[in-house]
Amino acid sequence: MGKLEGKVAAITGGTRSIGRAMAEAFLREGAQVVVNGRDAAKGEQALAEMGGGDNIAFFAGDASTQETNEGIVDFAVERFGKLDIMCCNSGGVRETAPVAQMSDAEWALEIDWNLNSVFWSMRRALQHMIPRETGRILVTSSVEGKLGKPGIPGYVATKHAVNGLVKSAAQEVGTLGITVNALLPGLIETDIVRETGPASAEMMGLPSYEAMLELFSQESAIQALNTVEQVAAAAVMFASDAAANLTGCLFAVDGGTMPY
Amino acid sequence: MGELSGQVAAICGGTSGVGLAIAQAFANDGASLMLSGRRAEKGDSALAELNIGDRAAYVQGDGTDKAHCEDLIAQTVARYGKIDILVNCAGGSKDNAPVAELSDDAMEFGMNVNFWSSFWLTRAALGHMIPQNYGRIIYISSVEGKVGKPGLAAYVAPKHAVNALTKTVAREVGTLGITVNALCAGAMDTPMMRESGPEAAESLGMTYEDLLGWFAQESATKRLVTVEDCAMVASLLVSEAGAGMTGGMISIDGGTAPY
Numbered sequence: 001m002g003k004l005e006g007k008v009a010a011i012t013g014g015t016r017s018i019g020r021a022m023a024e025a026f027l028r029e030g031a032q033v034v035v036n037g038r039d040a041a042k043g044e045q046a047l048a049e050m051g052g053g054d055n056i057a058f059f060a061g062d063a064s065t066q067e068t069n070e071g072i073v074d075f076a077v078e079r080f081g082k083l084d085i086m087c088c089n090s091g092g093v094r095e096t097a098p099v100a101q102m103s104d105a106e107w108a109l110e111i112d113w114n115l116n117s118v119f120w121s122m123r124r125a126l127q128h129m130i131p132r133e134t135g136r137i138l139v140t141s142s143v144e145g146k147l148g149k150p151g152i153p154g155y156v157a158t159k160h161a162v163n164g165l166v167k168s169a170a171q172e173v174g175t176l177g178i179t180v181n182a183l184l185p186g187l188i189e190t191d192i193v194r195e196t197g198p199a200s201a202e203m204m205g206l207p208s209y210e211a212m213l214e215l216f217s218q219e220s221a222i223q224a225l226n227t228v229e230q231v232a233a234a235a236v237m238f239a240s241d242a243a244a245n246l247t248g249c250l251f252a253v254d255g256g257t258m259p260y
Numbered sequence: 261m262g263e264l265s266g267q268v269a270a271i272c273g274g275t276s277g278v279g280l281a282i283a284q285a286f287a288n289d290g291a292s293l294m295l296s297g298r299r300a301e302k303g304d305s306a307l308a309e310l311n312i313g314d315r316a317a318y319v320q321g322d323g324t325d326k327a328h329c330e331d332l333i334a335q336t337v338a339r340y341g342k343i344d345i346l347v348n349c350a351g352g353s354k355d356n357a358p359v360a361e362l363s364d365d366a367m368e369f370g371m372n373v374n375f376w377s378s379f380w381l382t383r384a385a386l387g388h389m390i391p392q393n394y395g396r397i398i399y400i401s402s403v404e405g406k407v408g409k410p411g412l413a414a415y416v417a418p419k420h421a422v423n424a425l426t427k428t429v430a431r432e433v434g435t436l437g438i439t440v441n442a443l444c445a446g447a448m449d450t451p452m453m454r455e456s457g458p459e460a461a462e463s464l465g466m467t468y469e470d471l472l473g474w475f476a477q478e479s480a481t482k483r484l485v486t487v488e489d490c491a492m493v494a495s496l497l498v499s500e501a502g503a504g505m506t507g508g509m510i511s512i513d514g515g516t517a518p519y
Contacts, residue, residue, distance in 0.1 A: 167515075167518075170480045170515045171480045171515060173480075174479065174480025174481045174482065174514065174515050175480075175481060175482050186504075220434065221430045221431045221434025221435075221506050221507050222434045222435060222439075222503070222504065222506060223434060223435045224435075224504075226504040227504060229501060230501040230502075230503070230504035230505065232501075233496060233499060233500075233501030234496060234501070234505075237492060237493070237496050240492075242488070242489075242492050243489075243492065244481075245446075245481060245483070245485040245486065245489045245512065245513075245514045246489065246493075246511075246512060246514075247480050247481060247514060247515040248480055248511070248514075248515030248516075248517075249510070249511050249515075250519070251508075251510065252505065252507075252508050253504055253505055254504070254505075255434065255504050255505075255506060256427075256430045256431065256434050256439075256506035256507030256508075257507075258507075259427070260509070260519055
Protein backbone atom coordinates (compact mmCIF):
# COMPACT_ATOMS: atom_id res chain seq x y z
CA MET A 1 0.00 0.00 0.00
CA GLY A 2 1.61 3.21 -1.16
CA LYS A 3 1.54 6.39 0.87
CA LEU A 4 -0.41 8.18 -1.89
CA GLU A 5 -2.83 5.45 -2.91
CA GLY A 6 -5.95 6.95 -4.46
CA LYS A 7 -4.50 10.45 -4.65
CA VAL A 8 -4.34 12.65 -7.73
CA ALA A 9 -1.36 14.96 -8.18
CA ALA A 10 -0.58 17.67 -10.72
CA ILE A 11 2.95 18.95 -11.27
CA THR A 12 3.85 22.00 -13.31
CA GLY A 13 6.92 20.96 -15.19
CA GLY A 14 7.40 17.34 -14.34
CA THR A 15 8.84 15.86 -17.47
CA ARG A 16 12.36 16.26 -16.13
CA SER A 17 14.46 17.38 -13.17
CA ILE A 18 12.79 17.80 -9.76
CA GLY A 19 9.26 17.56 -11.09
CA ARG A 20 10.08 14.34 -12.90
CA ALA A 21 11.51 12.82 -9.72
CA MET A 22 8.36 13.86 -7.84
CA ALA A 23 6.17 12.32 -10.53
CA GLU A 24 8.07 9.04 -10.41
CA ALA A 25 7.99 8.93 -6.61
CA PHE A 26 4.26 9.74 -6.54
CA LEU A 27 3.56 6.97 -9.07
CA ARG A 28 5.51 4.50 -6.94
CA GLU A 29 3.40 5.51 -3.94
CA GLY A 30 0.19 4.79 -5.83
CA ALA A 31 -0.90 8.24 -7.02
CA GLN A 32 -2.27 9.27 -10.38
CA VAL A 33 -0.18 12.08 -11.79
CA VAL A 34 -0.44 14.86 -14.35
CA VAL A 35 2.84 16.31 -15.57
CA ASN A 36 3.36 19.31 -17.77
CA GLY A 37 5.78 20.65 -20.31
CA ARG A 38 5.85 22.85 -23.37
CA ASP A 39 6.62 20.20 -25.94
CA ALA A 40 3.99 17.49 -26.49
CA ALA A 41 6.45 15.11 -28.14
CA LYS A 42 8.89 15.37 -25.24
CA GLY A 43 5.99 14.93 -22.87
CA GLU A 44 4.89 11.71 -24.52
CA GLN A 45 8.45 10.47 -24.43
CA ALA A 46 8.69 11.26 -20.71
CA LEU A 47 5.46 9.39 -20.04
CA ALA A 48 6.77 6.39 -21.92
CA GLU A 49 9.99 6.46 -19.91
CA MET A 50 8.15 6.74 -16.61
CA GLY A 51 5.90 3.83 -17.46
CA GLY A 52 2.90 4.91 -15.41
CA GLY A 53 0.36 3.65 -17.93
CA ASP A 54 -3.09 5.08 -17.35
CA ASN A 55 -1.99 6.57 -14.05
CA ILE A 56 -0.05 9.37 -15.67
CA ALA A 57 -1.12 12.01 -18.13
CA PHE A 58 0.57 14.91 -19.87
CA PHE A 59 -0.72 18.46 -20.09
CA ALA A 60 1.01 20.56 -22.72
CA GLY A 61 1.66 24.22 -22.05
CA ASP A 62 4.13 26.91 -21.11
CA ALA A 63 4.34 26.88 -17.30
CA SER A 64 5.02 30.62 -17.18
CA THR A 65 1.49 31.38 -18.39
CA GLN A 66 -1.79 31.73 -16.51
CA GLU A 67 -3.49 29.53 -19.07
CA THR A 68 -1.22 26.58 -18.35
CA ASN A 69 -1.20 26.97 -14.57
CA GLU A 70 -4.97 27.08 -14.35
CA GLY A 71 -5.40 24.59 -17.16
CA ILE A 72 -3.38 21.87 -15.47
CA VAL A 73 -5.69 21.94 -12.45
CA ASP A 74 -8.79 21.69 -14.62
CA PHE A 75 -7.18 18.98 -16.73
CA ALA A 76 -6.30 16.86 -13.68
CA VAL A 77 -9.84 17.13 -12.34
CA GLU A 78 -11.28 16.25 -15.71
CA ARG A 79 -8.94 13.33 -16.29
CA PHE A 80 -8.82 11.79 -12.83
CA GLY A 81 -11.93 13.22 -11.16
CA LYS A 82 -10.28 15.41 -8.52
CA LEU A 83 -7.01 16.99 -7.41
CA ASP A 84 -5.43 16.17 -4.05
CA ILE A 85 -1.84 17.32 -4.52
CA MET A 86 -0.78 20.44 -6.44
CA CYS A 87 2.95 20.77 -6.99
CA CYS A 88 3.69 24.33 -8.10
CA ASN A 89 7.06 23.28 -9.36
CA SER A 90 8.09 24.87 -12.64
CA GLY A 91 10.48 27.80 -12.53
CA GLY A 92 13.84 29.11 -13.56
CA VAL A 93 15.70 31.85 -15.37
CA ARG A 94 16.43 32.44 -19.03
CA GLU A 95 18.93 35.30 -19.40
CA THR A 96 19.54 36.44 -15.85
CA ALA A 97 21.68 39.47 -15.08
CA PRO A 98 22.70 41.70 -12.20
CA VAL A 99 20.02 44.25 -11.35
CA ALA A 100 21.80 47.06 -13.17
CA GLN A 101 21.74 45.10 -16.41
CA MET A 102 18.46 43.21 -15.95
CA SER A 103 16.10 43.57 -18.90
CA ASP A 104 12.42 44.23 -18.41
CA ALA A 105 11.63 41.17 -20.48
CA GLU A 106 13.70 38.82 -18.33
CA TRP A 107 12.37 40.36 -15.13
CA ALA A 108 8.80 39.94 -16.33
CA LEU A 109 9.47 36.37 -17.38
CA GLU A 110 10.93 35.45 -14.01
CA ILE A 111 8.02 37.04 -12.16
CA ASP A 112 5.61 35.05 -14.32
CA TRP A 113 7.53 31.79 -14.30
CA ASN A 114 8.52 31.70 -10.62
CA LEU A 115 5.93 33.75 -8.76
CA ASN A 116 2.76 34.28 -10.78
CA SER A 117 2.79 30.66 -11.91
CA VAL A 118 2.69 29.53 -8.28
CA PHE A 119 -0.12 31.95 -7.51
CA TRP A 120 -2.17 30.90 -10.53
CA SER A 121 -1.90 27.17 -9.96
CA MET A 122 -2.28 27.50 -6.19
CA ARG A 123 -5.39 29.68 -6.50
CA ARG A 124 -7.07 27.32 -8.95
CA ALA A 125 -6.14 24.27 -6.89
CA LEU A 126 -7.39 25.84 -3.65
CA GLN A 127 -10.70 26.69 -5.27
CA HIS A 128 -11.07 22.99 -5.97
CA MET A 129 -9.69 21.81 -2.62
CA ILE A 130 -11.50 24.16 -0.22
CA PRO A 131 -15.01 22.72 -0.83
CA ARG A 132 -13.57 19.21 -0.44
CA GLU A 133 -11.71 20.21 2.74
CA THR A 134 -8.64 18.25 1.80
CA GLY A 135 -5.52 19.01 -0.17
CA ARG A 136 -1.79 19.40 -0.33
CA ILE A 137 -0.02 22.33 -2.01
CA LEU A 138 3.72 21.91 -2.50
CA VAL A 139 5.79 24.75 -3.89
CA THR A 140 9.26 24.15 -5.23
CA SER A 141 11.11 27.12 -3.82
CA SER A 142 14.87 27.27 -3.33
CA VAL A 143 17.62 27.94 -0.89
CA GLU A 144 17.59 31.28 -2.73
CA GLY A 145 14.18 31.84 -1.15
CA LYS A 146 15.99 32.63 2.07
CA LEU A 147 19.41 33.79 0.93
CA GLY A 148 20.65 36.01 -1.83
CA LYS A 149 23.24 35.73 -4.55
CA PRO A 150 24.58 38.30 -6.96
CA GLY A 151 23.54 38.00 -10.58
CA ILE A 152 20.28 36.14 -10.06
CA PRO A 153 18.12 38.86 -8.50
CA GLY A 154 14.88 37.84 -10.17
CA TYR A 155 15.23 34.28 -9.06
CA VAL A 156 16.08 35.29 -5.50
CA ALA A 157 13.27 37.84 -5.28
CA THR A 158 10.61 35.52 -6.68
CA LYS A 159 11.65 32.58 -4.50
CA HIS A 160 11.49 34.84 -1.44
CA ALA A 161 8.05 35.90 -2.60
CA VAL A 162 6.70 32.38 -2.97
CA ASN A 163 7.84 31.60 0.56
CA GLY A 164 5.67 34.45 1.75
CA LEU A 165 2.80 33.20 -0.37
CA VAL A 166 3.14 29.76 1.22
CA LYS A 167 3.02 31.18 4.73
CA SER A 168 -0.07 33.28 4.01
CA ALA A 169 -1.97 30.54 2.24
CA ALA A 170 -1.11 28.03 4.98
CA GLN A 171 -2.76 30.31 7.53
CA GLU A 172 -5.78 30.83 5.30
CA VAL A 173 -6.66 27.18 4.84
CA GLY A 174 -5.11 25.67 7.97
CA THR A 175 -8.40 24.52 9.43
CA LEU A 176 -9.72 23.14 6.14
CA GLY A 177 -7.61 20.02 5.90
CA ILE A 178 -5.31 21.67 3.39
CA THR A 179 -1.59 22.13 3.93
CA VAL A 180 0.68 24.50 2.03
CA ASN A 181 4.43 23.97 2.16
CA ALA A 182 7.57 24.93 0.31
CA LEU A 183 10.56 22.75 -0.45
CA LEU A 184 13.81 24.68 -0.55
CA PRO A 185 16.43 22.66 -2.39
CA GLY A 186 20.04 23.62 -2.64
CA LEU A 187 21.57 23.48 -6.07
CA ILE A 188 20.88 20.27 -7.94
CA GLU A 189 22.57 19.53 -11.21
CA THR A 190 19.43 19.03 -13.25
CA ASP A 191 19.06 19.18 -17.02
CA ILE A 192 17.78 22.73 -16.65
CA VAL A 193 20.77 23.80 -14.57
CA ARG A 194 23.12 22.22 -17.10
CA GLU A 195 21.42 24.25 -19.84
CA THR A 196 21.13 27.61 -18.14
CA GLY A 197 23.97 27.23 -15.63
CA PRO A 198 26.86 28.42 -17.79
CA ALA A 199 25.10 31.70 -18.57
CA SER A 200 24.01 32.12 -14.95
CA ALA A 201 27.57 31.52 -13.78
CA GLU A 202 28.78 34.27 -16.08
CA MET A 203 26.16 36.68 -14.75
CA MET A 204 27.17 35.79 -11.21
CA GLY A 205 30.71 36.83 -12.07
CA LEU A 206 32.08 33.32 -11.83
CA PRO A 207 34.76 31.92 -14.15
CA SER A 208 32.86 28.78 -15.12
CA TYR A 209 29.79 26.62 -14.68
CA GLU A 210 31.86 24.27 -12.54
CA ALA A 211 32.79 27.20 -10.31
CA MET A 212 29.09 27.86 -9.75
CA LEU A 213 28.44 24.26 -8.75
CA GLU A 214 31.44 24.50 -6.45
CA LEU A 215 30.19 27.75 -4.89
CA PHE A 216 26.81 26.27 -3.99
CA SER A 217 28.38 23.05 -2.80
CA GLN A 218 30.91 24.87 -0.63
CA GLU A 219 28.15 26.81 1.09
CA SER A 220 26.59 23.60 2.40
CA ALA A 221 27.64 21.61 5.41
CA ILE A 222 27.89 18.45 3.35
CA GLN A 223 30.03 20.17 0.70
CA ALA A 224 28.00 18.44 -1.96
CA LEU A 225 25.08 19.17 -4.25
CA ASN A 226 21.64 17.82 -3.53
CA THR A 227 19.71 15.32 -5.62
CA VAL A 228 16.24 15.27 -7.11
CA GLU A 229 15.55 12.04 -5.26
CA GLN A 230 16.09 13.80 -1.93
CA VAL A 231 13.56 16.47 -2.84
CA ALA A 232 11.10 13.86 -4.10
CA ALA A 233 11.31 11.92 -0.83
CA ALA A 234 10.41 15.06 1.10
CA ALA A 235 7.60 15.75 -1.36
CA VAL A 236 6.10 12.31 -0.78
CA MET A 237 6.09 12.93 2.96
CA PHE A 238 4.42 16.33 2.69
CA ALA A 239 1.90 14.99 0.16
CA SER A 240 0.83 12.10 2.37
CA ASP A 241 -2.24 12.04 4.59
CA ALA A 242 0.08 11.57 7.55
CA ALA A 243 1.49 15.08 7.06
CA ALA A 244 -1.77 16.82 7.99
CA ASN A 245 -0.05 18.78 10.76
CA LEU A 246 2.86 20.00 8.66
CA THR A 247 1.96 23.31 7.08
CA GLY A 248 3.57 26.65 6.43
CA CYS A 249 6.94 24.90 6.40
CA LEU A 250 9.88 26.20 4.43
CA PHE A 251 11.57 22.81 4.30
CA ALA A 252 15.24 22.84 3.37
CA VAL A 253 16.80 20.10 1.31
CA ASP A 254 20.10 21.89 1.05
CA GLY A 255 22.75 19.92 2.90
CA GLY A 256 22.82 22.46 5.70
CA THR A 257 23.25 25.66 3.72
CA MET A 258 20.63 27.95 5.16
CA PRO A 259 21.23 29.64 8.48
CA TYR A 260 17.57 29.57 9.51
CA MET B 261 13.49 -5.97 5.25
CA GLY B 262 12.98 -2.38 6.26
CA GLU B 263 15.10 0.51 5.17
CA LEU B 264 16.81 0.61 8.59
CA SER B 265 17.63 -3.06 8.73
CA GLY B 266 21.06 -3.48 10.34
CA GLN B 267 21.06 0.05 11.75
CA VAL B 268 21.33 0.86 15.44
CA ALA B 269 19.52 3.72 17.14
CA ALA B 270 19.86 5.06 20.68
CA ILE B 271 16.88 7.05 21.90
CA CYS B 272 17.24 9.01 25.11
CA GLY B 273 13.79 9.45 26.57
CA GLY B 274 12.53 6.68 24.33
CA THR B 275 10.09 4.92 26.62
CA SER B 276 7.07 7.16 26.13
CA GLY B 277 5.66 10.03 24.13
CA VAL B 278 7.56 11.20 21.08
CA GLY B 279 10.55 8.95 21.86
CA LEU B 280 8.43 5.83 21.88
CA ALA B 281 6.67 6.88 18.67
CA ILE B 282 10.04 7.30 16.98
CA ALA B 283 11.21 3.97 18.42
CA GLN B 284 8.12 2.33 16.94
CA ALA B 285 8.69 3.90 13.53
CA PHE B 286 12.36 2.86 13.48
CA ALA B 287 11.47 -0.63 14.72
CA ASN B 288 8.95 -0.97 11.89
CA ASP B 289 11.74 -0.12 9.45
CA GLY B 290 14.02 -2.79 10.91
CA ALA B 291 16.37 -0.88 13.22
CA SER B 292 17.79 -2.20 16.48
CA LEU B 293 17.09 0.06 19.44
CA MET B 294 18.53 1.09 22.78
CA LEU B 295 16.04 3.12 24.77
CA SER B 296 16.59 5.05 27.94
CA GLY B 297 14.26 6.69 30.40
CA ARG B 298 13.94 7.47 34.05
CA ARG B 299 11.48 4.82 35.10
CA ALA B 300 12.25 1.13 34.74
CA GLU B 301 8.59 0.16 34.60
CA LYS B 302 8.09 2.41 31.59
CA GLY B 303 11.15 0.85 30.02
CA ASP B 304 9.61 -2.58 30.48
CA SER B 305 6.28 -1.52 29.06
CA ALA B 306 7.97 0.17 26.07
CA LEU B 307 9.89 -3.01 25.28
CA ALA B 308 6.70 -5.03 25.59
CA GLU B 309 4.87 -2.63 23.29
CA LEU B 310 7.64 -2.68 20.68
CA ASN B 311 7.75 -6.48 20.89
CA ILE B 312 10.81 -6.91 18.68
CA GLY B 313 12.76 -9.24 20.97
CA ASP B 314 16.53 -8.84 20.92
CA ARG B 315 16.31 -5.82 18.63
CA ALA B 316 15.33 -3.59 21.56
CA ALA B 317 16.82 -3.02 24.98
CA TYR B 318 16.38 -0.54 27.78
CA VAL B 319 18.81 1.25 30.04
CA GLN B 320 17.56 3.17 33.07
CA GLY B 321 18.69 6.75 33.38
CA ASP B 322 18.01 10.44 33.19
CA GLY B 323 19.01 12.96 30.53
CA THR B 324 20.07 15.43 33.19
CA ASP B 325 22.81 13.01 34.23
CA LYS B 326 26.03 13.22 32.21
CA ALA B 327 27.11 9.75 33.29
CA HIS B 328 23.84 8.30 32.03
CA CYS B 329 24.09 10.06 28.67
CA GLU B 330 27.58 8.69 28.14
CA ASP B 331 26.54 5.29 29.43
CA LEU B 332 23.63 5.12 26.99
CA ILE B 333 25.99 5.52 24.06
CA ALA B 334 28.52 3.09 25.55
CA GLN B 335 25.86 0.46 26.23
CA THR B 336 24.44 0.86 22.74
CA VAL B 337 27.84 0.19 21.21
CA ALA B 338 28.54 -2.63 23.68
CA ARG B 339 25.32 -4.41 22.77
CA TYR B 340 25.13 -3.82 19.03
CA GLY B 341 28.71 -3.01 18.07
CA LYS B 342 27.96 0.49 16.77
CA ILE B 343 25.58 3.43 16.80
CA ASP B 344 24.09 4.88 13.60
CA ILE B 345 21.28 7.03 14.93
CA LEU B 346 20.97 9.17 18.04
CA VAL B 347 17.68 10.72 19.04
CA ASN B 348 17.43 12.92 22.11
CA CYS B 349 13.92 13.30 23.44
CA ALA B 350 14.90 14.30 26.95
CA GLY B 351 13.26 17.61 27.68
CA GLY B 352 11.01 19.63 29.89
CA SER B 353 11.03 22.31 32.52
CA LYS B 354 9.92 22.81 36.10
CA ASP B 355 9.34 25.68 38.49
CA ASN B 356 8.66 27.96 35.53
CA ALA B 357 8.45 31.65 36.29
CA PRO B 358 9.10 34.97 34.64
CA VAL B 359 12.83 35.66 34.52
CA ALA B 360 12.61 38.25 37.28
CA GLU B 361 11.53 35.48 39.63
CA LEU B 362 13.15 32.44 38.01
CA SER B 363 15.37 30.35 40.29
CA ASP B 364 18.83 29.10 39.43
CA ASP B 365 17.59 25.58 40.02
CA ALA B 366 14.80 25.91 37.49
CA MET B 367 17.12 27.32 34.82
CA GLU B 368 19.76 24.72 35.60
CA PHE B 369 17.23 21.92 35.29
CA GLY B 370 15.97 23.28 31.97
CA MET B 371 19.49 23.63 30.60
CA ASN B 372 20.44 20.14 31.81
CA VAL B 373 17.48 18.22 30.52
CA ASN B 374 17.13 20.02 27.19
CA PHE B 375 20.57 21.27 26.26
CA TRP B 376 23.33 19.55 28.22
CA SER B 377 21.75 16.14 27.55
CA SER B 378 21.96 16.89 23.82
CA PHE B 379 25.58 17.95 24.12
CA TRP B 380 26.68 14.98 26.25
CA LEU B 381 24.91 12.46 24.03
CA THR B 382 26.19 14.05 20.84
CA ARG B 383 29.82 14.21 21.94
CA ALA B 384 29.77 10.59 23.00
CA ALA B 385 27.94 9.43 19.86
CA LEU B 386 30.23 11.36 17.50
CA GLY B 387 33.16 9.43 18.95
CA HIS B 388 31.68 6.40 17.20
CA MET B 389 30.00 8.05 14.23
CA ILE B 390 33.00 10.01 12.97
CA PRO B 391 35.27 6.95 12.54
CA GLN B 392 32.51 5.07 10.70
CA ASN B 393 31.68 8.08 8.51
CA TYR B 394 27.99 7.73 9.10
CA GLY B 395 25.46 9.01 11.55
CA ARG B 396 22.07 10.58 12.02
CA ILE B 397 21.48 12.84 15.02
CA ILE B 398 18.01 14.18 15.80
CA TYR B 399 17.05 16.43 18.67
CA ILE B 400 13.48 16.95 19.75
CA SER B 401 13.58 20.70 19.97
CA SER B 402 10.49 22.85 19.97
CA VAL B 403 8.70 25.73 18.35
CA GLU B 404 10.04 27.41 21.50
CA GLY B 405 13.49 26.91 19.99
CA LYS B 406 12.52 29.55 17.43
CA VAL B 407 10.14 31.87 19.26
CA GLY B 408 9.63 32.87 22.87
CA LYS B 409 6.86 32.65 25.40
CA PRO B 410 6.72 34.69 28.57
CA GLY B 411 7.29 32.68 31.71
CA LEU B 412 9.02 29.80 29.95
CA ALA B 413 12.62 31.02 29.78
CA ALA B 414 13.88 27.78 31.32
CA TYR B 415 12.48 25.96 28.31
CA VAL B 416 12.80 28.55 25.54
CA ALA B 417 16.47 29.39 26.15
CA PRO B 418 17.75 25.79 26.19
CA LYS B 419 15.69 24.87 23.12
CA HIS B 420 17.25 27.80 21.27
CA ALA B 421 20.60 26.46 22.44
CA VAL B 422 19.74 23.02 21.06
CA ASN B 423 19.03 24.64 17.69
CA ALA B 424 22.39 26.38 17.87
CA LEU B 425 24.06 23.06 18.62
CA THR B 426 22.28 21.59 15.61
CA LYS B 427 23.64 24.22 13.27
CA THR B 428 27.17 24.02 14.63
CA VAL B 429 27.54 20.25 14.72
CA ALA B 430 25.97 19.95 11.26
CA ARG B 431 28.76 22.17 9.93
CA GLU B 432 31.44 20.26 11.82
CA VAL B 433 30.55 16.80 10.55
CA GLY B 434 28.79 17.60 7.29
CA THR B 435 31.38 15.96 5.08
CA LEU B 436 31.59 12.84 7.24
CA GLY B 437 28.24 11.33 6.33
CA ILE B 438 26.68 12.57 9.54
CA THR B 439 23.58 14.75 9.61
CA VAL B 440 22.24 16.72 12.56
CA ASN B 441 18.71 18.08 12.71
CA ALA B 442 16.29 19.53 15.24
CA LEU B 443 12.58 18.80 15.16
CA CYS B 444 10.89 22.00 16.29
CA ALA B 445 7.66 20.51 17.50
CA GLY B 446 4.58 22.35 18.57
CA ALA B 447 2.91 21.35 21.82
CA MET B 448 1.97 17.70 22.01
CA ASP B 449 -0.26 16.13 24.63
CA THR B 450 2.45 13.69 25.77
CA PRO B 451 3.34 12.26 29.20
CA MET B 452 6.08 14.92 29.53
CA MET B 453 3.57 17.64 28.71
CA ARG B 454 1.04 16.21 31.15
CA GLU B 455 3.78 16.09 33.78
CA SER B 456 5.24 19.57 33.41
CA GLY B 457 2.35 21.29 31.63
CA PRO B 458 -0.02 21.92 34.53
CA GLU B 459 2.70 23.59 36.59
CA ALA B 460 3.86 25.62 33.61
CA ALA B 461 0.28 26.68 33.01
CA GLU B 462 -0.15 27.68 36.61
CA SER B 463 2.98 29.82 36.51
CA LEU B 464 1.48 31.52 33.46
CA GLY B 465 -1.79 32.06 35.32
CA MET B 466 -3.87 29.64 33.29
CA THR B 467 -5.17 26.09 33.34
CA TYR B 468 -3.47 23.19 31.57
CA GLU B 469 -6.30 23.09 29.03
CA ASP B 470 -5.90 26.81 28.43
CA LEU B 471 -2.19 26.26 27.83
CA LEU B 472 -2.82 23.56 25.22
CA GLY B 473 -5.50 25.75 23.67
CA TRP B 474 -3.07 28.67 23.52
CA PHE B 475 -0.56 26.59 21.60
CA ALA B 476 -3.26 25.28 19.26
CA GLN B 477 -4.61 28.76 18.56
CA GLU B 478 -1.18 29.99 17.51
CA SER B 479 -1.08 27.41 14.73
CA ALA B 480 -2.67 27.55 11.30
CA THR B 481 -4.38 24.23 11.90
CA LYS B 482 -5.77 25.29 15.31
CA ARG B 483 -4.85 21.97 16.82
CA LEU B 484 -1.92 20.32 18.54
CA VAL B 485 0.57 18.20 16.69
CA THR B 486 1.16 14.56 17.52
CA VAL B 487 4.09 12.32 18.34
CA GLU B 488 3.47 10.49 15.08
CA ASP B 489 4.14 13.73 13.18
CA CYS B 490 7.62 13.83 14.70
CA ALA B 491 8.19 10.15 13.99
CA MET B 492 7.27 10.68 10.34
CA VAL B 493 9.84 13.44 9.89
CA ALA B 494 12.45 11.47 11.85
CA SER B 495 11.92 8.56 9.46
CA LEU B 496 12.61 10.83 6.48
CA LEU B 497 15.79 12.14 8.10
CA VAL B 498 17.21 8.66 8.75
CA SER B 499 16.30 7.43 5.27
CA GLU B 500 18.72 7.47 2.34
CA ALA B 501 17.23 10.76 1.17
CA GLY B 502 18.11 12.27 4.54
CA ALA B 503 21.74 12.46 3.45
CA GLY B 504 20.94 15.82 1.87
CA MET B 505 19.15 17.26 4.88
CA THR B 506 21.22 18.62 7.74
CA GLY B 507 21.39 21.61 10.02
CA GLY B 508 17.62 21.87 9.77
CA MET B 509 15.34 23.31 12.39
CA ILE B 510 12.29 21.60 11.03
CA SER B 511 8.95 22.99 12.06
CA ILE B 512 6.39 20.37 13.05
CA ASP B 513 3.92 22.82 14.49
CA GLY B 514 0.86 23.13 12.27
CA GLY B 515 2.18 26.39 10.84
CA THR B 516 3.08 28.23 14.05
CA ALA B 517 6.70 29.31 13.73
CA PRO B 518 7.31 32.31 11.49
CA TYR B 519 10.46 30.83 9.92
